[in-house]
Amino acid sequence: MSEFINKIRVFQSSDDKRIIQDILDKFDTNFMEDPSRHRVKDGTPSGGIRINLKDPESYIAYSIKAIYTLISRHIKSEKPITKNETDSFNRFLSILKYDVCIDFEANVESGGDSYVSYFEITESLFLQLEPLLDEILLRLEEFCSLSDRLYFEELYHKHKQATADIEPQKEQLKKEILEIAAKAIEYALVRVDTSRSEREIIKYINRAIRSKLIDAEIKRNGMRRIRRKINGDLESFSLKPYFPDDEYLIETILGLDFSDCRDQLTKGENEFIDQILEVVKEDKAVGNVAPYTCNIYGEIRIIKKYIAEKLDVSHEVVRKRLSRIRKKVTK
DSSP states (O other), X not given: OXXXXXXXXXXXXXXXXXXXXXXXXXXXXXXXXXXXXXXXXXXXXXXXXXXXXXXHHHHHHHHHHHHHHHHHTTOOOSSOOOHHHHHHHHHHHHIIIXXXXXXXXXXXXXXXXXXXXXXXXXXHHXXXXXXXXXXXXXXXHHHSOHXXXXXXXXXXXHHHHHHHHHHHHXXXXXXXXXXXXXXXXXXXXXXXXXXXXHHHHHHHHHXXXXXHHHHXXXXXXXXXXXXXXXXXXXXXXXXXXXXXXXXXXXXXXXXXXXXXXXXXXXHHHHHHHHHHHHHHHHHHHHTOOTTOXXXXXXXXXXXXXXXXXXXXXXXXXXXXXXXXXXXXXXX
């Protein structure tokens, strides 16, 4: 039995959570610089990444780090930087590191080529470059031109400020991701079959982490992931819920427009519909989509339990009344 599987069994039998911390402690590993990391052809436009790590905990941490890296790229400074400016800054950094031989440490991200490396732009990078800035500017003017020196200086300060702006957000994101990952790992460890191979166990844990982190990111962006049966198959949709225009608001109740059929309803049933519409209108006015579900296009639909709470009646009353109304308007 491997040490990793033994740790899982210890956790399952004693609730010893050291294995979770062992995984999270490897999050800050510089995986980008691992000598085994390489790109392979896998049918995708940019190709896939393969890496050979020394232990299962590192593979799980690597998966968490990859998701964090993808999400953190969407954090923007108040003064956004264009792609062209970022490309130019990385071109200058590549010249400094490889041609001018200015020594600095920075993770190299994917997407570069034989001429330009794309570096991870962090506060750590600027802490290294700042004491060397006078020398860098002088060497850049000698190696390139005065205009290049001036342009680099402009890009340097712009990227430095942008990095300072977003660093607290990235730290907060890291904290949130590690908290979610810890819960996902624990969830998976409780359920995983330790008779499986290490490879299968790692895949199982990584799937659980990915699912939880994707759900959290969808929610952070005001979106939801819903599952609906389409032609008998359960499919997943990521979408942003929205209220329909006022003239179609009645569709939030039964999922159809029955405005022309309201003369078939009793006075009490019409009053009940109006009460529901009033609740929906109030929530629409303040953009409160949380207590609602939605269809596969994101259009809001009521949840009977929520309506029951708002109208101070039982869930069963709401269910039965809407069932009777549906039968009348769909004859």
